[in-house]
Amino acid sequence: MLIVQKYGGTSVGSLERIENVANRIAKTKSQGNSLVVVVSAMSGETNKLIEYAHHFSKTPSKREMDILLSSGERVTASLLAIALQEMGYKAKAMTGRQAGIRTDNSHTYARIESIDTAFINSCLEEDNIVIVAGFQGINNNGDVTTLGRGGSDLSAVALAGALRADACEIYSDVDGVYTTDPRIEPKAKKLNTISYDEMLELSSLGAKVLQNRSVELAKKMGVKIIAKSSFSDGAGTIITQESEQMEAVLVSGIALDKNQARVSLRDVVDRPGIAAEIFNKLADEQINVDMIIQNASKEETTNLGFTVPYSELEGAKKVIDTFNHDIGGADYDENVCKVSIVGVGMKSHSGIAAKAFSAMADNNINIEMISTSEIKISMIIDEKYGELAVRVLHETYKLDQ
Amino acid sequence: MLIVQKYGGTSVGSLERIENVANRIAKTKSQGNSLVVVVSAMSGETNKLIEYAHHFSKTPSKREMDILLSSGERVTASLLAIALQEMGYKAKAMTGRQAGIRTDNSHTYARIESIDTAFINSCLEEDNIVIVAGFQGINNNGDVTTLGRGGSDLSAVALAGALRADACEIYSDVDGVYTTDPRIEPKAKKLNTISYDEMLELSSLGAKVLQNRSVELAKKMGVKIIAKSSFSDGAGTIITQESEQMEAVLVSGIALDKNQARVSLRDVVDRPGIAAEIFNKLADEQINVDMIIQNASKEETTNLGFTVPYSELEGAKKVIDTFNHDIGGADYDENVCKVSIVGVGMKSHSGIAAKAFSAMADNNINIEMISTSEIKISMIIDEKYGELAVRVLHETYKLDQ
Numbered sequence: 001m002l003i004v005q006k007y008g009g010t011s012v013g014s015l016e017r018i019e020n021v022a023n024r025i026a027k028t029k030s031q032g033n034s035l036v037v038v039v040s041a042m043s044g045e046t047n048k049l050i051e052y053a054h055h056f057s058k059t060p061s062k063r064e065m066d067i068l069l070s071s072g073e074r075v076t077a078s079l080l081a082i083a084l085q086e087m088g089y090k091a092k093a094m095t096g097r098q099a100g101i102r103t104d105n106s107h108t109y110a111r112i113e114s115i116d117t118a119f120i121n122s123c124l125e126e127d128n129i130v131i132v133a134g135f136q137g138i139n140n141n142g143d144v145t146t147l148g149r150g151g152s153d154l155s156a157v158a159l160a161g162a163l164r165a166d167a168c169e170i171y172s173d174v175d176g177v178y179t180t181d182p183r184i185e186p187k188a189k190k191l192n193t194i195s196y197d198e199m200l201e202l203s204s205l206g207a208k209v210l211q212n213r214s215v216e217l218a219k220k221m222g223v224k225i226i227a228k229s230s231f232s233d234g235a236g237t238i239i240t241q242e243s244e245q246m247e248a249v250l251v252s253g254i255a256l257d258k259n260q261a262r263v264s265l266r267d268v269v270d271r272p273g274i275a276a277e278i279f280n281k282l283a284d285e286q287i288n289v290d291m292i293i294q295n296a297s298k299e300e301t302t303n304l305g306f307t308v309p310y311s312e313l314e315g316a317k318k319v320i321d322t323f324n325h326d327i328g329g330a331d332y333d334e335n336v337c338k339v340s341i342v343g344v345g346m347k348s349h350s351g352i353a354a355k356a357f358s359a360m361a362d363n364n365i366n367i368e369m370i371s372t373s374e375i376k377i378s379m380i381i382d383e384k385y386g387e388l389a390v391r392v393l394h395e396t397y398k399l400d401q
Numbered sequence: 402m403l404i405v406q407k408y409g410g411t412s413v414g415s416l417e418r419i420e421n422v423a424n425r426i427a428k429t430k431s432q433g434n435s436l437v438v439v440v441s442a443m444s445g446e447t448n449k450l451i452e453y454a455h456h457f458s459k460t461p462s463k464r465e466m467d468i469l470l471s472s473g474e475r476v477t478a479s480l481l482a483i484a485l486q487e488m489g490y491k492a493k494a495m496t497g498r499q500a501g502i503r504t505d506n507s508h509t510y511a512r513i514e515s516i517d518t519a520f521i522n523s524c525l526e527e528d529n530i531v532i533v534a535g536f537q538g539i540n541n542n543g544d545v546t547t548l549g550r551g552g553s554d555l556s557a558v559a560l561a562g563a564l565r566a567d568a569c570e571i572y573s574d575v576d577g578v579y580t581t582d583p584r585i586e587p588k589a590k591k592l593n594t595i596s597y598d599e600m601l602e603l604s605s606l607g608a609k610v611l612q613n614r615s616v617e618l619a620k621k622m623g624v625k626i627i628a629k630s631s632f633s634d635g636a637g638t639i640i641t642q643e644s645e646q647m648e649a650v651l652v653s654g655i656a657l658d659k660n661q662a663r664v665s666l667r668d669v670v671d672r673p674g675i676a677a678e679i680f681n682k683l684a685d686e687q688i689n690v691d692m693i694i695q696n697a698s699k700e701e702t703t704n705l706g707f708t709v710p711y712s713e714l715e716g717a718k719k720v721i722d723t724f725n726h727d728i729g730g731a732d733y734d735e736n737v738c739k740v741s742i743v744g745v746g747m748k749s750h751s752g753i754a755a756k757a758f759s760a761m762a763d764n765n766i767n768i769e770m771i772s773t774s775e776i777k778i779s780m781i782i783d784e785k786y787g788e789l790a791v792r793v794l795h796e797t798y799k800l801d802q
Contacts, residue, residue, distance in 0.1 A: 056420070057486065060486075060487075061482070061483060064492075064494045067478065067494050070475070071473075074469065075453070077468065078468040079465075082461040082466075085458065085465070086458040092464075092465075095545065097543070098543055119543070
């Protein structure tokens, strides 16, 4: 089998941990597999470099940031290769450029455009374990680019896709994807499998196991991801296409996102395009709008509600102020959170939502906004009830069983 | 003017010092010059990375060491570019690869084979200050290579040569080349100019201002080097071709090398090729022989003396032992040092050597070995007299005047 493994910053956070990772790799290799390993920078290194840059500038040039930040992964990759060589294995470290990763020109948030696997393949043919510095590539000018936070996941998935690997194992300090955050609900259960779509909903909603772009790419390229812990020997969680086996499950998990603020606009003039105008202007200011709800209008006006990340609320207020001729009044609430129920089984079952609303009512939790999609139901509620709601819903759908 | 500047590890050893370097560069730039700046890793960084590697292996693979070690210079280069941009200057950081530096395949000690200056030139044309990560390049396979300790000097000189720069300024924590080590002789004087050849003799003999390979390359390419301090505003020392002005000076400096051990072989069988056999065998074992002296033979045998670096004495002993049939006896002395008088003026003046020998005799310093070249006289003496000899000779040739 050809396996791509990715080890995150915590997994390679010290020389001892790099040694531990080398042992894991050796084990997989000695089982007769071909291996391409993608590594992050040692934990703390990237933040240290960012601090260095901010010593000189609040808005350092992104081109130069990429040369700066790409250095950390090179250190880990070369050290890991050296460790494996010392254990008697053939290993070759390589940079993103040498791994053939070509990106567009968006420094610090580049997209992978193509991967030329020739060098990796020739190294694999010579029985090398290939160690790739994650998070980085080069653009058509030959400039170093990086893929954004968590970009090593993206490197791993893209390489797995390009190499047609049998699996892409993403190692971190958690042993898989859980039905909800175990710090909130100790009865949370590790999932054995989850679909790409569910994973996307769960990760964008706060269950940070895998970078979202990586899951999207895995879905697009059909790469089977296995999320595992590098500190234990559990089987992890397989993230893949929906399967027949999965269909039995109605709800996979509950996510909580506290980084939310609610904006409610009353008596918005009901003329065509007004909503588009408002949201375009918000987009121009780089404000990410999440949930949007428009109530049916009565007479000449309508009510419009949406949520934005907490940190972008001030910016949103400024934008709304420019529409004061078209809006009766605006109401802001910073103390809200979003609780979401995620599951592919939902779409073909009625009554899932009703069950959630009843459970909330039973616990006197007022629902301020509701938004549903095929595989999730999100509710905006008072922030202080966030954890309670997670536990109540976890119990409601019997996720601990 | 097009100026190449190189700042060593101490000069960029902290964020504050990088800021200081940025100010110096800004000053040179605002005088209307074009600038290419080569930087080393922040002091201590390279040693830290070497320690990391040695945690895993006593003999880490050189290919992987190059990926590892090349990361430090990238950090400095990008931070310096960010600092300059913040000050309102156009600046572009680049790796050795982007600077077009192509080397041979000798990892950790690569030789520069060619420099493609196209990217640097296009950046200069757009009025950028170009900041190059020193010490590194890539070979024909696209693998990262490094140029050996002090390799950033080499990067700077090679770039100055390839770009036909008007000057190559090498900044460190000393303000130029001195007549001798000021820690030994406080009256030591900074030289205004020195020839390449003298510099080569002085640096190989212990006055560590500039890496030897860089001086050799500068001589070959006709690059004028100016050695300066990044912590003061002195004029530094110009290292260039011999000039008429220089001819007046007989002696430029006195060097002391304490890393020496003497080997004396008695009654060596006087047959053709025996010396070659011994020295070839020493070379095979990577032992660097420095001074070699053979006395005229009497009868059937001869006496042979040479020096090796102190750390290589044990290896030399083993080699000598294999010749016990051809040698009457061997005598080793670890407590010796080499004092050298260097100066281009010497070669056309007699009496310089005699003056040295008299001065040593006047101070009861016994000379164990003597070796002379066109521009230097080296003497092996008891190690404990090393500093005294330096002061005596400094005085003898009136170098403080």
